[in-house]
Amino acid sequence: MAMFVHLTSAANVPRIRRAGIRAASGGQGGARGVYCFPVLPSYTLTHQWLRELARFGSRGGLVAVHVRLDDGQDVLVGRYADRRLGAQDTVPAAEAVRRVAELEDPRGWEVFVPRAIGPREVHRIRTAPQVVGWRYQPNAHGVRPCTCFGCQVRGGYGARRLRERLPHPLDGPPPPVRVLLARVAAAGDPGDPAVLREALHWFGKRRRGPLAELAGLAAHPDPGVREELVWAVARWSTPGVTELLDSLAADEDPDVREAVEAVRTP
Structure with missing residues:
Protein backbone atom coordinates (compact mmCIF):
# COMPACT_ATOMS: atom_id res chain seq x y z
CA MET A 1 0.00 0.00 0.00
CA ALA A 2 1.32 3.44 -0.96
CA MET A 3 1.17 6.20 1.66
CA PHE A 4 0.41 9.81 0.75
CA VAL A 5 -0.35 13.00 2.67
CA HIS A 6 -3.14 15.43 1.78
CA LEU A 7 -3.11 18.93 3.31
CA THR A 8 -6.45 20.53 4.07
CA SER A 9 -8.22 22.94 6.42
CA ALA A 10 -8.77 21.75 9.98
CA ALA A 11 -12.44 22.62 9.56
CA ASN A 12 -12.78 19.69 7.12
CA VAL A 13 -11.63 17.05 9.63
CA PRO A 14 -15.10 15.97 10.89
CA ARG A 15 -16.36 15.47 7.34
CA ILE A 16 -13.20 13.60 6.33
CA ARG A 17 -13.51 11.22 9.30
CA ARG A 18 -17.13 10.59 8.35
CA ALA A 19 -17.04 10.45 4.54
CA GLY A 20 -13.43 10.70 3.37
CA ILE A 21 -11.90 13.36 1.11
CA ARG A 22 -14.21 14.55 -1.62
CA ALA A 23 -12.99 15.06 -5.16
CA ALA A 24 -12.49 18.65 -6.27
CA SER A 25 -11.98 20.13 -9.71
CA GLY A 26 -8.68 21.55 -10.91
CA GLY A 27 -6.78 18.56 -12.14
CA GLN A 28 -5.06 18.15 -15.49
CA GLY A 29 -7.62 18.53 -18.26
CA GLY A 30 -10.30 19.64 -15.78
CA ALA A 31 -10.35 16.29 -13.96
CA ARG A 32 -11.81 15.97 -10.46
CA GLY A 33 -9.85 14.32 -7.70
CA VAL A 34 -7.58 14.81 -4.69
CA TYR A 35 -4.07 16.29 -4.59
CA CYS A 36 -1.54 14.67 -2.32
CA PHE A 37 2.17 13.94 -1.97
CA PRO A 38 4.12 10.76 -1.10
CA VAL A 39 5.28 10.36 2.47
CA LEU A 40 9.08 10.63 2.22
CA PRO A 41 11.79 10.22 4.89
CA SER A 42 12.14 14.01 4.88
CA TYR A 43 9.39 15.66 6.91
CA THR A 44 10.02 19.01 5.21
CA LEU A 45 9.72 17.62 1.69
CA THR A 46 6.62 15.60 2.58
CA HIS A 47 4.85 18.74 3.80
CA GLN A 48 6.50 21.15 1.34
CA TRP A 49 3.15 22.47 0.01
CA LEU A 50 1.92 23.63 3.43
CA ARG A 51 3.03 27.29 3.38
CA GLU A 52 1.98 27.75 -0.24
CA LEU A 53 -1.52 26.38 0.47
CA ALA A 54 -1.76 28.48 3.63
CA ARG A 55 -1.45 31.64 1.51
CA PHE A 56 -4.97 31.04 0.24
CA GLY A 57 -6.50 30.81 3.70
CA SER A 58 -7.74 28.03 5.95
CA ARG A 59 -10.13 27.71 8.85
CA GLY A 60 -8.26 26.64 11.95
CA GLY A 61 -4.99 26.10 10.12
CA LEU A 62 -3.95 23.17 7.94
CA VAL A 63 -3.80 19.52 8.95
CA ALA A 64 -2.06 16.53 7.36
CA VAL A 65 -4.33 13.67 6.30
CA HIS A 66 -2.41 10.45 5.65
CA VAL A 67 -4.07 8.11 3.16
CA ARG A 68 -3.22 4.59 2.02
CA LEU A 69 -3.84 3.71 -1.62
CA ASP A 70 -3.55 0.42 -3.43
CA ASP A 71 -0.21 0.16 -5.21
CA GLY A 72 -2.01 -0.32 -8.53
CA GLN A 73 -4.24 2.74 -8.20
CA ASP A 74 -3.71 4.99 -11.25
CA VAL A 75 -2.60 8.52 -10.33
CA LEU A 76 -1.15 11.51 -12.14
CA VAL A 77 2.35 12.59 -11.16
CA GLY A 78 4.51 15.51 -12.25
CA ARG A 79 5.50 19.06 -11.51
CA TYR A 80 2.85 21.69 -10.87
CA ALA A 81 3.85 23.42 -14.11
CA ASP A 82 3.34 20.17 -16.03
CA ARG A 83 -0.35 20.23 -15.12
CA ARG A 84 -0.98 23.29 -17.27
CA LEU A 85 0.89 21.71 -20.17
CA GLY A 86 -0.98 18.42 -19.88
CA ALA A 87 2.38 16.70 -19.34
CA GLN A 88 1.75 14.87 -16.06
CA ASP A 89 2.07 11.08 -16.39
CA THR A 90 -0.53 8.48 -15.42
CA VAL A 91 1.22 5.75 -13.40
CA PRO A 92 0.35 3.31 -10.57
CA ALA A 93 0.54 4.81 -7.08
CA ALA A 94 3.61 2.75 -6.17
CA GLU A 95 5.42 4.01 -9.27
CA ALA A 96 4.53 7.61 -8.37
CA VAL A 97 6.12 7.14 -4.94
CA ARG A 98 9.24 5.64 -6.53
CA ARG A 99 9.60 8.48 -9.05
CA VAL A 100 9.27 11.21 -6.48
CA ALA A 101 11.54 9.48 -3.96
CA GLU A 102 14.32 9.14 -6.54
CA LEU A 103 14.29 12.82 -7.49
CA GLU A 104 17.24 14.91 -6.41
CA ASP A 105 14.87 17.83 -5.78
CA PRO A 106 11.15 16.87 -5.57
CA ARG A 107 9.99 20.35 -4.63
CA GLY A 108 7.08 21.49 -6.75
CA TRP A 109 6.00 17.94 -7.62
CA GLU A 110 2.49 16.66 -6.90
CA VAL A 111 0.34 13.55 -7.16
CA PHE A 112 -3.29 13.67 -8.25
CA VAL A 113 -5.73 10.85 -7.43
CA PRO A 114 -8.55 11.09 -10.03
CA ARG A 115 -11.33 10.21 -7.60
CA ALA A 116 -12.50 10.81 -4.05
CA ILE A 117 -10.70 9.17 -1.10
CA GLY A 118 -12.93 6.88 0.95
CA PRO A 119 -13.00 7.03 4.77
CA ARG A 120 -11.44 3.55 5.02
CA GLU A 121 -8.44 4.81 3.04
CA VAL A 122 -7.74 7.56 5.60
CA HIS A 123 -4.92 6.25 7.79
CA ARG A 124 -4.64 9.10 10.28
CA ILE A 125 -5.11 12.84 10.67
CA ARG A 126 -2.69 15.00 12.62
CA THR A 127 -1.76 18.61 13.07
CA ALA A 128 1.19 20.03 11.19
CA PRO A 129 3.48 23.01 11.85
CA GLN A 130 2.26 25.96 9.81
CA VAL A 131 5.74 27.18 8.78
CA VAL A 132 6.99 24.22 6.75
CA GLY A 133 7.67 24.50 3.02
CA TRP A 134 8.15 27.17 0.39
CA ARG A 135 5.89 29.98 -0.81
CA TYR A 136 5.13 31.03 -4.38
CA GLN A 137 7.67 28.56 -5.83
CA PRO A 138 10.76 26.64 -4.70
CA ASN A 139 13.81 28.90 -4.23
CA ALA A 140 11.58 31.98 -4.32
CA HIS A 141 13.25 33.46 -1.22
CA GLY A 142 15.52 36.32 -2.25
CA VAL A 143 14.13 36.46 -5.78
CA ARG A 144 12.47 39.68 -6.93
CA PRO A 145 8.73 38.88 -7.15
CA CYS A 146 6.96 39.31 -10.47
CA THR A 147 4.09 41.80 -10.47
CA CYS A 148 2.68 40.99 -13.89
CA PHE A 149 -1.05 40.44 -14.23
CA GLY A 150 -0.59 36.66 -14.51
CA CYS A 151 1.58 36.25 -11.40
CA GLN A 152 0.03 38.69 -8.96
CA VAL A 153 -2.51 37.41 -6.44
CA ARG A 154 -5.26 40.00 -6.07
CA GLY A 155 -6.17 40.55 -2.44
CA GLY A 156 -3.08 38.76 -1.18
CA TYR A 157 -1.18 40.07 1.83
CA GLY A 158 0.83 43.13 0.79
CA ALA A 159 -0.14 42.72 -2.88
CA ARG A 160 -1.10 46.35 -3.42
CA ARG A 161 2.07 47.68 -1.75
CA LEU A 162 4.15 45.26 -3.81
CA ARG A 163 2.60 46.46 -7.08
CA GLU A 164 3.18 50.08 -6.08
CA ARG A 165 6.81 49.39 -5.09
CA LEU A 166 7.63 47.26 -8.13
CA PRO A 167 5.29 48.40 -10.91
CA HIS A 168 5.26 46.20 -14.00
CA PRO A 169 5.80 48.13 -17.26
CA LEU A 170 2.75 46.53 -18.88
CA ASP A 171 0.57 45.32 -16.02
CA GLY A 172 0.53 48.09 -13.51
CA PRO A 173 -0.56 49.40 -11.25
CA PRO A 174 -2.48 51.50 -13.78
CA PRO A 175 -2.30 55.30 -13.73
CA PRO A 176 -5.20 57.12 -12.03
Whole structure:
Protein backbone atom coordinates (compact mmCIF):
# COMPACT_ATOMS: atom_id res chain seq x y z
CA MET A 1 0.00 0.00 0.00
CA ALA A 2 1.32 3.44 -0.96
CA MET A 3 1.17 6.20 1.66
CA PHE A 4 0.41 9.81 0.75
CA VAL A 5 -0.35 13.00 2.67
CA HIS A 6 -3.14 15.43 1.78
CA LEU A 7 -3.11 18.93 3.31
CA THR A 8 -6.45 20.53 4.07
CA SER A 9 -8.22 22.94 6.42
CA ALA A 10 -8.77 21.75 9.98
CA ALA A 11 -12.44 22.62 9.56
CA ASN A 12 -12.78 19.69 7.12
CA VAL A 13 -11.63 17.05 9.63
CA PRO A 14 -15.10 15.97 10.89
CA ARG A 15 -16.36 15.47 7.34
CA ILE A 16 -13.20 13.60 6.33
CA ARG A 17 -13.51 11.22 9.30
CA ARG A 18 -17.13 10.59 8.35
CA ALA A 19 -17.04 10.45 4.54
CA GLY A 20 -13.43 10.70 3.37
CA ILE A 21 -11.90 13.36 1.11
CA ARG A 22 -14.21 14.55 -1.62
CA ALA A 23 -12.99 15.06 -5.16
CA ALA A 24 -12.49 18.65 -6.27
CA SER A 25 -11.98 20.13 -9.71
CA GLY A 26 -8.68 21.55 -10.91
CA GLY A 27 -6.78 18.56 -12.14
CA GLN A 28 -5.06 18.15 -15.49
CA GLY A 29 -7.62 18.53 -18.26
CA GLY A 30 -10.30 19.64 -15.78
CA ALA A 31 -10.35 16.29 -13.96
CA ARG A 32 -11.81 15.97 -10.46
CA GLY A 33 -9.85 14.32 -7.70
CA VAL A 34 -7.58 14.81 -4.69
CA TYR A 35 -4.07 16.29 -4.59
CA CYS A 36 -1.54 14.67 -2.32
CA PHE A 37 2.17 13.94 -1.97
CA PRO A 38 4.12 10.76 -1.10
CA VAL A 39 5.28 10.36 2.47
CA LEU A 40 9.08 10.63 2.22
CA PRO A 41 11.79 10.22 4.89
CA SER A 42 12.14 14.01 4.88
CA TYR A 43 9.39 15.66 6.91
CA THR A 44 10.02 19.01 5.21
CA LEU A 45 9.72 17.62 1.69
CA THR A 46 6.62 15.60 2.58
CA HIS A 47 4.85 18.74 3.80
CA GLN A 48 6.50 21.15 1.34
CA TRP A 49 3.15 22.47 0.01
CA LEU A 50 1.92 23.63 3.43
CA ARG A 51 3.03 27.29 3.38
CA GLU A 52 1.98 27.75 -0.24
CA LEU A 53 -1.52 26.38 0.47
CA ALA A 54 -1.76 28.48 3.63
CA ARG A 55 -1.45 31.64 1.51
CA PHE A 56 -4.97 31.04 0.24
CA GLY A 57 -6.50 30.81 3.70
CA SER A 58 -7.74 28.03 5.95
CA ARG A 59 -10.13 27.71 8.85
CA GLY A 60 -8.26 26.64 11.95
CA GLY A 61 -4.99 26.10 10.12
CA LEU A 62 -3.95 23.17 7.94
CA VAL A 63 -3.80 19.52 8.95
CA ALA A 64 -2.06 16.53 7.36
CA VAL A 65 -4.33 13.67 6.30
CA HIS A 66 -2.41 10.45 5.65
CA VAL A 67 -4.07 8.11 3.16
CA ARG A 68 -3.22 4.59 2.02
CA LEU A 69 -3.84 3.71 -1.62
CA ASP A 70 -3.55 0.42 -3.43
CA ASP A 71 -0.21 0.16 -5.21
CA GLY A 72 -2.01 -0.32 -8.53
CA GLN A 73 -4.24 2.74 -8.20
CA ASP A 74 -3.71 4.99 -11.25
CA VAL A 75 -2.60 8.52 -10.33
CA LEU A 76 -1.15 11.51 -12.14
CA VAL A 77 2.35 12.59 -11.16
CA GLY A 78 4.51 15.51 -12.25
CA ARG A 79 5.50 19.06 -11.51
CA TYR A 80 2.85 21.69 -10.87
CA ALA A 81 3.85 23.42 -14.11
CA ASP A 82 3.34 20.17 -16.03
CA ARG A 83 -0.35 20.23 -15.12
CA ARG A 84 -0.98 23.29 -17.27
CA LEU A 85 0.89 21.71 -20.17
CA GLY A 86 -0.98 18.42 -19.88
CA ALA A 87 2.38 16.70 -19.34
CA GLN A 88 1.75 14.87 -16.06
CA ASP A 89 2.07 11.08 -16.39
CA THR A 90 -0.53 8.48 -15.42
CA VAL A 91 1.22 5.75 -13.40
CA PRO A 92 0.35 3.31 -10.57
CA ALA A 93 0.54 4.81 -7.08
CA ALA A 94 3.61 2.75 -6.17
CA GLU A 95 5.42 4.01 -9.27
CA ALA A 96 4.53 7.61 -8.37
CA VAL A 97 6.12 7.14 -4.94
CA ARG A 98 9.24 5.64 -6.53
CA ARG A 99 9.60 8.48 -9.05
CA VAL A 100 9.27 11.21 -6.48
CA ALA A 101 11.54 9.48 -3.96
CA GLU A 102 14.32 9.14 -6.54
CA LEU A 103 14.29 12.82 -7.49
CA GLU A 104 17.24 14.91 -6.41
CA ASP A 105 14.87 17.83 -5.78
CA PRO A 106 11.15 16.87 -5.57
CA ARG A 107 9.99 20.35 -4.63
CA GLY A 108 7.08 21.49 -6.75
CA TRP A 109 6.00 17.94 -7.62
CA GLU A 110 2.49 16.66 -6.90
CA VAL A 111 0.34 13.55 -7.16
CA PHE A 112 -3.29 13.67 -8.25
CA VAL A 113 -5.73 10.85 -7.43
CA PRO A 114 -8.55 11.09 -10.03
CA ARG A 115 -11.33 10.21 -7.60
CA ALA A 116 -12.50 10.81 -4.05
CA ILE A 117 -10.70 9.17 -1.10
CA GLY A 118 -12.93 6.88 0.95
CA PRO A 119 -13.00 7.03 4.77
CA ARG A 120 -11.44 3.55 5.02
CA GLU A 121 -8.44 4.81 3.04
CA VAL A 122 -7.74 7.56 5.60
CA HIS A 123 -4.92 6.25 7.79
CA ARG A 124 -4.64 9.10 10.28
CA ILE A 125 -5.11 12.84 10.67
CA ARG A 126 -2.69 15.00 12.62
CA THR A 127 -1.76 18.61 13.07
CA ALA A 128 1.19 20.03 11.19
CA PRO A 129 3.48 23.01 11.85
CA GLN A 130 2.26 25.96 9.81
CA VAL A 131 5.74 27.18 8.78
CA VAL A 132 6.99 24.22 6.75
CA GLY A 133 7.67 24.50 3.02
CA TRP A 134 8.15 27.17 0.39
CA ARG A 135 5.89 29.98 -0.81
CA TYR A 136 5.13 31.03 -4.38
CA GLN A 137 7.67 28.56 -5.83
CA PRO A 138 10.76 26.64 -4.70
CA ASN A 139 13.81 28.90 -4.23
CA ALA A 140 11.58 31.98 -4.32
CA HIS A 141 13.25 33.46 -1.22
CA GLY A 142 15.52 36.32 -2.25
CA VAL A 143 14.13 36.46 -5.78
CA ARG A 144 12.47 39.68 -6.93
CA PRO A 145 8.73 38.88 -7.15
CA CYS A 146 6.96 39.31 -10.47
CA THR A 147 4.09 41.80 -10.47
CA CYS A 148 2.68 40.99 -13.89
CA PHE A 149 -1.05 40.44 -14.23
CA GLY A 150 -0.59 36.66 -14.51
CA CYS A 151 1.58 36.25 -11.40
CA GLN A 152 0.03 38.69 -8.96
CA VAL A 153 -2.51 37.41 -6.44
CA ARG A 154 -5.26 40.00 -6.07
CA GLY A 155 -6.17 40.55 -2.44
CA GLY A 156 -3.08 38.76 -1.18
CA TYR A 157 -1.18 40.07 1.83
CA GLY A 158 0.83 43.13 0.79
CA ALA A 159 -0.14 42.72 -2.88
CA ARG A 160 -1.10 46.35 -3.42
CA ARG A 161 2.07 47.68 -1.75
CA LEU A 162 4.15 45.26 -3.81
CA ARG A 163 2.60 46.46 -7.08
CA GLU A 164 3.18 50.08 -6.08
CA ARG A 165 6.81 49.39 -5.09
CA LEU A 166 7.63 47.26 -8.13
CA PRO A 167 5.29 48.40 -10.91
CA HIS A 168 5.26 46.20 -14.00
CA PRO A 169 5.80 48.13 -17.26
CA LEU A 170 2.75 46.53 -18.88
CA ASP A 171 0.57 45.32 -16.02
CA GLY A 172 0.53 48.09 -13.51
CA PRO A 173 -0.56 49.40 -11.25
CA PRO A 174 -2.48 51.50 -13.78
CA PRO A 175 -2.30 55.30 -13.73
CA PRO A 176 -5.20 57.12 -12.03
CA VAL A 177 -8.43 57.45 -14.02
CA ARG A 178 -8.06 61.23 -14.33
CA VAL A 179 -4.62 60.79 -15.88
CA LEU A 180 -5.90 58.23 -18.39
CA LEU A 181 -8.87 60.40 -19.33
CA ALA A 182 -6.51 63.34 -19.85
CA ARG A 183 -4.46 61.21 -22.25
CA VAL A 184 -7.60 60.25 -24.14
CA ALA A 185 -8.63 63.89 -24.41
CA ALA A 186 -5.15 64.98 -25.51
CA ALA A 187 -5.13 62.32 -28.25
CA GLY A 188 -7.39 64.58 -30.33
CA ASP A 189 -10.44 63.85 -32.44
CA PRO A 190 -10.87 61.13 -33.55
CA GLY A 191 -7.67 60.47 -31.61
CA ASP A 192 -4.25 58.93 -32.13
CA PRO A 193 -4.88 55.14 -32.22
CA ALA A 194 -1.61 54.29 -30.45
CA VAL A 195 -2.33 56.66 -27.55
CA LEU A 196 -5.92 55.44 -27.23
CA ARG A 197 -4.96 51.76 -27.28
CA GLU A 198 -2.39 52.32 -24.54
CA ALA A 199 -4.93 54.14 -22.36
CA LEU A 200 -7.52 51.42 -22.93
CA HIS A 201 -4.94 48.80 -22.01
CA TRP A 202 -4.62 50.41 -18.56
CA PHE A 203 -8.37 50.82 -18.20
CA GLY A 204 -8.65 47.05 -18.73
CA LYS A 205 -6.76 46.46 -15.46
CA ARG A 206 -9.61 48.01 -13.48
CA ARG A 207 -12.81 46.47 -12.18
CA ARG A 208 -14.88 49.56 -12.93
CA GLY A 209 -14.35 52.55 -15.18
CA PRO A 210 -15.76 55.74 -16.73
CA LEU A 211 -17.89 54.02 -19.36
CA ALA A 212 -19.72 57.18 -20.41
CA GLU A 213 -16.44 58.93 -21.28
CA LEU A 214 -15.13 55.97 -23.31
CA ALA A 215 -18.27 54.74 -25.04
CA GLY A 216 -17.70 57.13 -27.94
CA LEU A 217 -14.61 55.15 -28.92
CA ALA A 218 -16.95 52.44 -30.20
CA ALA A 219 -17.27 54.61 -33.32
CA HIS A 220 -13.54 55.26 -33.73
CA PRO A 221 -12.41 54.70 -37.34
CA ASP A 222 -9.49 52.50 -36.28
CA PRO A 223 -10.70 48.89 -35.65
CA GLY A 224 -7.75 48.30 -33.32
CA VAL A 225 -9.12 50.94 -30.94
CA ARG A 226 -12.58 49.37 -31.03
CA GLU A 227 -11.13 45.93 -30.33
CA GLU A 228 -9.07 47.27 -27.42
CA LEU A 229 -12.24 48.88 -26.07
CA VAL A 230 -13.85 45.44 -25.95
CA TRP A 231 -11.00 43.98 -23.89
CA ALA A 232 -10.90 47.04 -21.64
CA VAL A 233 -14.54 47.03 -20.52
CA ALA A 234 -15.28 43.28 -20.71
CA ARG A 235 -14.78 42.58 -16.99
CA TRP A 236 -16.09 45.87 -15.66
CA SER A 237 -19.03 45.81 -13.28
CA THR A 238 -20.04 49.29 -14.47
CA PRO A 239 -23.67 49.53 -15.67
CA GLY A 240 -23.92 49.77 -19.43
CA VAL A 241 -21.12 47.35 -20.35
CA THR A 242 -23.55 44.76 -21.72
CA GLU A 243 -25.21 47.27 -24.00
CA LEU A 244 -21.86 48.55 -25.29
CA LEU A 245 -20.70 45.00 -26.06
CA ASP A 246 -24.00 44.32 -27.82
CA SER A 247 -23.30 47.20 -30.18
CA LEU A 248 -19.72 46.09 -30.79
CA ALA A 249 -20.89 42.53 -31.49
CA ALA A 250 -22.29 43.85 -34.78
CA ASP A 251 -19.09 45.75 -35.70
CA GLU A 252 -18.07 45.67 -39.35
CA ASP A 253 -14.57 44.44 -38.47
CA PRO A 254 -14.29 40.65 -37.83
CA ASP A 255 -11.55 41.07 -35.21
CA VAL A 256 -13.84 43.27 -33.10
CA ARG A 257 -16.70 40.77 -33.40
CA GLU A 258 -14.38 37.91 -32.46
CA ALA A 259 -13.16 39.85 -29.41
CA VAL A 260 -16.74 40.29 -28.19
CA GLU A 261 -17.41 36.58 -28.69
CA ALA A 262 -14.22 35.69 -26.82
CA VAL A 263 -15.00 37.81 -23.75
CA ARG A 264 -18.50 36.37 -23.59
CA THR A 265 -17.40 32.75 -23.82
CA PRO A 266 -17.41 31.13 -20.35
